Amino acid sequence: MNPATVHALPQDAARSGVPHTIERLWQWADAGWLRRMDAAFAQWVAAADPHCHASLPLVVAILSALEGRGHSCVALPGLQAQLAALLDWPIDQQAQAALAWLKLQLPVHADGWQAVLRSPVIETATAAPPPAGHVDVAAAPMVLVSSAVHGPARLYLRRYYQFEQSTAQGLLGRVHGAALQAPATTACLPLPAADGAPEVDTARIAQILAQLFPVDAASADQAAAAPNWQKIACALALRQRLGVITGGPGTGKTYTAARLMAAALALAGHRADLRIRLAAPTGKAAARLSESLQLALQELPAAILADQALHQALLRIPAARTLHSLLGASPGTRALRHNAANPLALDWLIVDEASMVDLEMMANLLQALPPHAHLVLLGDKDQLDSVEAGAVLGDVCEGAQQGHYSAATMDYLERSCGERLPSEYGYQGAGAAQAAPALSQAIAMLRVSRRFGGMIGQLALAVQTNDAQRMGALMAQLQQQSSAQRAVFWKEPATAQDAQALAWGADGPHAASGYAELARHLQAMPAWPAAYQRPSTSAPDIEPAWQARHAHWVQQLLDALAHFRILCATRQGPWGVEGMNDLVIQSLREYGLPVKSQGWFAGRVVMVTRNDAALGIFNGDVGIALPAAHNRQQLRVYFPQASTAQPAPGAAAAEAEQTMRSIAVSRLQHAQTAFAMTVHKSQGSEFAHVMLCLPAYESPLLTRELLYTGLTRAKKHFSYVSPRVGAWQQAMGQSTLRTSGLVDLLYGTARS
Ligand SMILES: Nc1ncnc2c1ncn2[C@@H]1O[C@H](COP(=O)(O)OP(=O)(O)OP(=O)(O)O)[C@@H](O)[C@H]1O
Numbered sequence: 217m218n219p220a221t222v223h224a225l226p227q228d229a230a231r232s233g234v235p236h237t238i239e240r241l242w243q244w245a246d247a248g249w250l251r252r253m254d255a256a257f258a259q260w261v262a263a264a265d266p267h268c269h270a271s272l273p274l275v276v277a278i279l280s281a282l283e284g285r286g287h288s289c290v291a292l293p294g295l296q297a298q299l300a301a302l303l304d305w306p307i308d309q310q311a312q313a314a315l316a317w318l319k320l321q322l323p324v325h326a327d328g329w330q331a332v333l334r335s336p337v338i339e340t341a342t343a344a345p346p347p348a349g350h351v352d353v354a355a356a357p358m359v360l361v362s363s364a365v366h367g368p369a370r371l372y373l374r375r376y377y378q379f380e381q382s383t384a385q386g387l388l389g390r391v392h393g394a395a396l397q398a399p400a401t402t403a404c405l406p407l408p409a410a411d412g413a414p415e416v417d418t419a420r421i422a423q424i425l426a427q428l429f430p431v432d433a434a435s436a437d438q439a440a441a442a443p444n445w446q447k448i449a450c451a452l453a454l455r456q457r458l459g460v461i462t463g464g465p466g467t468g469k470t471y472t473a474a475r476l477m478a479a480a481l482a483l484a485g486h487r488a489d490l491r492i493r494l495a496a497p498t499g500k501a502a503a504r505l506s507e508s509l510q511l512a513l514q515e516l517p518a519a520i521l522a523d524q525a526l527h528q529a530l531l532r533i534p535a536a537r538t539l540h541s542l543l544g545a546s547p548g549t550r551a552l553r554h555n556a557a558n559p560l561a562l563d564w565l566i567v568d569e570a571s572m573v574d575l576e577m578m579a580n581l582l583q584a585l586p587p588h589a590h591l592v593l594l595g596d597k598d599q600l601d602s603v604e605a606g607a608v609l610g611d612v613c614e615g616a617q618q619g620h621y622s623a624a625t626m627d628y629l630e631r632s633c634g635e636r637l638p639s640e641y642g643y644q645g646a647g648a649a650q651a652a653p654a655l656s657q658a659i660a661m662l663r664v665s666r667r668f669g670g671m672i673g674q675l676a677l678a679v680q681t682n683d684a685q686r687m688g689a690l691m692a693q694l695q696q697q698s699s700a701q702r703a704v705f706w707k708e709p710a711t712a713q714d715a716q717a718l719a720w721g722a723d724g725p726h727a728a729s730g731y732a733e734l735a736r737h738l739q740a741m742p743a744w745p746a747a748y749q750r751p752s753t754s755a756p757d758i759e760p761a762w763q764a765r766h767a768h769w770v771q772q773l774l775d776a777l778a779h780f781r782i783l784c785a786t787r788q789g790p791w792g793v794e795g796m797n798d799l800v801i802q803s804l805r806e807y808g809l810p811v812k813s814q815g816w817f818a819g820r821v822v823m824v825t826r827n828d829a830a831l832g833i834f835n836g837d838v839g840i841a842l843p844a845a846h847n848r849q850q851l852r853v854y855f856p857q858a859s860t861a862q863p864a865p866g867a868a869a870a871e872a873e874q875t876m877r878s879i880a881v882s883r884l885q886h887a888q889t890a891f892a893m894t895v896h897k898s899q900g901s902e903f904a905h906v907m908l909c910l911p912a913y914e915s916p917l918l919t920r921e922l923l924y925t926g927l928t929r930a931k932k933h934f935s936y937v938s939p940r941v942g943a944w945q946q947a948m949g950q951s952t953l954r955t956s957g958l959v960d961l962l963y964g965t966a967r968s
Pocket residue numbers: 446463464465466467468469470471472508512515666667
């Protein structure tokens with residue numbers, strides 16, 4: 217509690233019972249149900265508005281707490297009913313009693329909300345006159361969006377209101393062709409016609425797409441039967457300055473992006489100065505995008521690869537960067553070097569893993585894009601939302617399944633792709649009076665996975681569609697399979713021993729694909745030559761044969777690490793990241809390895825938790841601590857080659873072992889043990905075998921998006937454990953609840 221500040225409240229606020237409310241909020245923060253900043257913000261509001269309604273600080277604390285849980289606003293109608301799910305307080309008696317009291321303080325009807333929210337600290341975003349006492353609208357820290365018919369609808373922290381507004385404007389502006397000014401370097405850009413509709417050279421696009429997506433005789437029948445969504449995605453992205461390509465794992469998003477880049481270059485006449493850039497929200501995702509694009513470029517049709525100028529132009533496209541580094545973020549500040557006043561110098565930007573891009577980043581990105589530039593978002597709309605507030609890709613892709621294409625778009629697709637889409641993909645809205653949503657004309661959903669056919673793919677589909685019947689049939693099928701046939705292992709209820717056996721690779725159909733493999737390699741540590749047993753005063757030259765042997769050993773460990781990962785729904789508890797990490801460490805100890813519960817040890821798997829541009833490492837990079845080749849006593853964290861980890865500029869020779877990407881543990885300030893990681897953190901990664909753990913308790917955070925994301929990280933084998941019977945079923949029945957007004961802004965339909 218923070219009594220000193222409670223006493224500092226103004227007198228008339230005290231009369232309205234506000235100090236008791238603030239006192240309660242601090243008690244809830246002390247109990248860990250709220251963040252201290254939530255209570256502090258509510259207290260600030262109570263001090264700034266001495267006449268505030270007694271419930272206002274409660275609403276403010278809820279708003280702040282929900283922002284911390286990824287919501288961009290609070291939807292006021294129905295808040296009472298959803299509060300328990302949104303706040304997810306512990307199920308103990310005390311917390312539940314507090315929650316019940318809190319619910320009673322919240323209004324149910326529009327009039328009640330109006331009374332609570334009438335305050336100079338809240339600006340109403342309608343044409344309605346500002347509330348009495350409203351002194352400084354521009355500085356009001358909160359914004360209330362009110363509908364003329366239904367009254368108060370959503371309450372925002374001002375920043376998030378602005379992010380939503382500018383994201384919606386930025387996206388819609390790129391679709392409508394607003395304020396377009398093409399600099400001299402661009403050639404293939406659709407210039408807006410007088411009515412705002414984009415004008416493109418459809419015949420030329422059709423010619424290029426026909427080359428990029430040749431129909432061979434063998435697949436001609438199939439091609440005639442099913443729309444080629446990859447080709448459609450390219451056609452849509454070439455038509456205007458926004459393209460959104462969504463699809464599950466292996467549906468060919470990168471494959472399509474490679475063809476889109478080739479098409480953009482071909483349309484521009486292969487111009488060397490067409491600046492195509494690639495980015496992703498994390499360093500790991502950026503590295504993966506570059507890698508898979510390289511492969512996808514090699515798969516381009518022979519006729520395209522034979523065009524030397526085009527091929528060279530494609531090869532010149534720089535490697536993908538993180539959005540942070542692209543926008544010029546600096547540590548410790550939210551300010552970015554690139555913004556509307558200093559836009560990015562590019563003509564096309566392809567952003568992968570767009571589901572991980574939060575609202576603030578998307579708003580910043582759209583601000584920093586030059587008006588003429590094309591933005592292409594690639595991502596899986598069904599994955600978990602971004603860690604930070606917002607559900608941008610999910611909101612943008614509302615209706616992607618149905619298409620919602622206008623007659624003009626259907627016509628354009630017929631002319632550019634040579635195929636007539638079935639009428640079910642045409643907009644079926646409220647008759648001719650209502651136009652098809654503009655944003656839908658930029659979105660394509662890829663529907664055929666080339667990677668997932670078997671049990672994992674079928675499970676993912678059952679989860680995605682919340683199809684309990686299909687799920688039941690798959691479970692029955694699983695029972696009939698011999699353990700050697702199974703790609704999926706299922707244990708509910710599971711014990712800690714089950715989890716340990718599975719994590720070790722001693723159980724399950726795919727025994728030997730757990731951490732035992734890592735342990736075996738750790739135990740087979742090579743003997744260090746005497747010269748490198750202890751620190752040397754000068755940086756020693758490393759003997760090439762020893763260097764190669766050490767590198768081979770490290771690589772074996774990195775390969776074992778890439779093979780298997782434990783994913784948890786939660787951080788805490790025995791079935792969360794912490795419990796599972798302890799379990800693996802215990803197994804390593806029982807195996808005879810000198811591991812520690814805390815701190816560094818050889819074999820500790822860690823995840824970087826903060827970008828460090830100086831060290832060249834990024835949030836989410838995973839590596840393993842091992843003795844350095846040049847000094848047996850120095851532990852370094854070795855990262856896979858695909859990681860974005862780079863030797864720090866100016867690092868000493870011994871610091872930057874030539875062949876491996878590694879960093880001395882003493883330099884790695886922000887890292888945590890990662891034998892197990894959260895499903896959230898695993899986004900953008902894949903492993904041959906994934907073991908997913910759900911906790912013993914119920915939580916609204918256990919959702920089908922979480923199951924889907926966990927499942928689709930597994931390439932070959934998937935194991936699932938939970939101590940609670942029905943945990944999977946319950947998670948499958950729940951969808952992520954992210955309150956946002958973006959769908960409303962983009963599509964004009966309410967959503968919360
Ligand atoms: N039209 C196609 N014809 C043949 N192979 C294809 C086609 N589309 C995709 N593929 C192949 O399918 C695999 C998956 O494609 P890709 O990596 O582009 O999918 P993705 O959606 O980007 O996957 P993820 O995001 O899960 O990594 C690749 O090996 C790619 O070559």
